[in-house]
Amino acid sequence: MVSSARAILRGIAADGGLFVPARFPEPVASLEALSGMDYRALACRLMTGFLTDFTEAEVRECVEGAYDAKFDAPEIAPVVKRAGVHFLELYHGPTLAFKDMALTVLPHLLKIAGRKLGMERKIVILTATSGDTGKAALEGFAGVEGTEIIVFFPRHGVSEVQKRQMITQAGDNTHVIGIEGNFDDAQTGVKAVFGDTEFLRRAEAAGAVFSSANSINVGRLIPQIVYYFHAYLSLLRAGEVRSGSPIHVVVPTGNFGNILAAYYAERLGLPVGRLLCASNRNRVLYEFLRTGVYDRNREFVPTISPSMDILISSNLERLLFALSGEDPAAVRALMAALAKDGRYAITPEMRAGLGRFYGGWASEEETRSAIKEVWESAGYLMDTHTAVGYAVYRQYAAETGDPTPAVVAGTASPFKFARDVMAALDPRYAGRGDFELLQEMAALTGGDVPAPIRDLETRPIRHRRVCRKDEVKAAVAEVLGVCA
Numbered sequence: 106m107v108s109s110a111r112a113i114l115r116g117i118a119a120d121g122g123l124f125v126p127a128r129f130p131e132p133v134a135s136l137e138a139l140s141g142m143d144y145r146a147l148a149c150r151l152m153t154g155f156l157t158d159f160t161e162a163e164v165r166e167c168v169e170g171a172y173d174a175k176f177d178a179p180e181i182a183p184v185v186k187r188a189g190v191h192f193l194e195l196y197h198g199p200t201l202a203f204k205d206m207a208l209t210v211l212p213h214l215l216k217i218a219g220r221k222l223g224m225e226r227k228i229v230i231l232t233a234t235s236g237d238t239g240k241a242a243l244e245g246f247a248g249v250e251g252t253e254i255i256v257f258f259p260r261h262g263v264s265e266v267q268k269r270q271m272i273t274q275a276g277d278n279t280h281v282i283g284i285e286g287n288f289d290d291a292q293t294g295v296k297a298v299f300g301d302t303e304f305l306r307r308a309e310a311a312g313a314v315f316s317s318a319n320s321i322n323v324g325r326l327i328p329q330i331v332y333y334f335h336a337y338l339s340l341l342r343a344g345e346v347r348s349g350s351p352i353h354v355v356v357p358t359g360n361f362g363n364i365l366a367a368y369y370a371e372r373l374g375l376p377v378g379r380l381l382c383a384s385n386r387n388r389v390l391y392e393f394l395r396t397g398v399y400d401r402n403r404e405f406v407p408t409i410s411p412s413m414d415i416l417i418s419s420n421l422e423r424l425l426f427a428l429s430g431e432d433p434a435a436v437r438a439l440m441a442a443l444a445k446d447g448r449y450a451i452t453p454e455m456r457a458g459l460g461r462f463y464g465g466w467a468s469e470e471e472t473r474s475a476i477k478e479v480w481e482s483a484g485y486l487m488d489t490h491t492a493v494g495y496a497v498y499r500q501y502a503a504e505t506g507d508p509t510p511a512v513v514a515g516t517a518s519p520f521k522f523a524r525d526v527m528a529a530l531d532p533r534y535a536g537r538g539d540f541e542l543l544q545e546m547a548a549l550t551g552g553d554v555p556a557p558i559r560d561l562e563t564r565p566i567r568h569r570r571v572c573r574k575d576e577v578k579a580a581v582a583e584v585l586g587v588c589a
């Protein structure tokens with residue numbers, strides 16, 4: 106067992122496994138008692154239960170440093186009722202995607218963790234991104250003293266806006282590298298660096314220790330639990346639920362981090378009915394939830410929801426740990442099978458624990474129709490990821506007739522994916538670029554282009570480095586000036 110400070114600082118355990126809470130905090134006794142809290146107070150209350158070696162003042166320092174005017178909504182994560190569901194808008198932070206909810210906190214957590222452990226070395230944040238994590242992490246760590254951040258993104262697998270956001274990043278401690286491969290290649294390359302003890306030792310001798318800003322870092326998951334409580338309390342205050350009655354949570358899923366946080370929220374006493382895990386065409390999770398077999402052996406399909414184009418969902422490992430009755434040997438065997446054969450099957454006993462989950466998926470056509478339908482019927486514009494969640498919720502509702510209120514995680518601003526969102530509304534926009542369409546989207550929705558991307562097209566490009574998928578370690582070594 107390690108302290109939370111050490112788990113956050115390391116990012117991933119020495120044996121390649123993921124850290125999980127050794128013990129969950131006591132479930133929340135009274136939701137009413139939380140309902141008067143604003144987002145920051147709620148975050149302090151819930152995060153303190155996990156960060157057992159942080160003082161309350163330290164947790165408050167992290168929370169207040171994160172959820173401030175960087176967010177363009179005073180509620181931090183507004184909840185909006187439209188088209189028969191409640192959208193939990195998680196994209197009001199500095200990079201317009203839900204990754205900001207945790208990555209504005211993580212640098213503060215790391216700084217304090219380093220202080221607690223008397224760390225003298227530089228912390229190197231090594232991160233693979235499917236598009237949104239990278240920018241959110243760069244934004245969080247740029248200019249943070251004592252840190253260096255290196256981000257690998259799939260060169261041809263992100264939207265124009267996502268790419269521009271990253272390659273124009275300022276800050277001498279930031280490094281952005283395009284990889285000739287997909288997200289899984291980037292993630293595998295980064296994980297291999299964490300597993301290369303010889304290399305880590307050389308880096309350490311040169312004064313650097315690695316940590317991760319990916320959702321493999323438990324310091325990302327903990328802040329994500331908060332917004333599910335926040336959503337519930339918003340519904341409670343609005344009279345949309347009675348205290349204690351359940352809500353369904355719908356999450357457009359890739360690496361399984363966001364939905365795992367909802368699962369953890371349920372363990373903390375949040376009345377969650379079902380967890381709807383929504384996938385795009387890369388539907389490994391959908392099949393896993395239906396069959397108990399996880400099989401990544403298939404073609405990787407780039408889609409209009411690139412942040413969900415993932416075949417190896419890292420955080421599933423943490424769910425498997427819970428399903429196995431916290432049996433590390435069972436999880437190790439499954440992860441070994443995944444590494445060796447790209448496939449594993451869980452036992453019937455483990456499958457029995459999946460009852461709360463509902464797996465669904467939406468094709469690109471269904472995703473586009475959902476965007477158009479919700480815009481035309483409710484005047485609400487979803488991005489291409491949120492729309493996958495909404496489409497899956499519709500399938501579920503049609504299948505079951507279940508009237509339980511549903512909260513759909515709104516994971517990105519439509520402005521981040523302007524081209525595909527506009528083309529879904531009207532084919533005459535097809536073929537035009539993201540940047541061209543920002544103004545038109547603003548005119549359509551009657552608002553402004555969000556400030557974080559307003560002048561993006563004219564910002565100078567600061568990062569041009571590219572590498573092959575087998576050169577991740579070499580690239581890291583070069584940035585840090587150590588031998589590969």
Ligand SMILES: *Cc1c(COP(=O)(O)O)cnc(C)c1O
Nearest residue numbers: 237359360361362363412516517
């Ligand atoms: C990262 C991301 C997802 C997937 O979240 P996971 O925690 O990886 O499952 C979905 N939508 C958007 C917009 C994202 O950036």
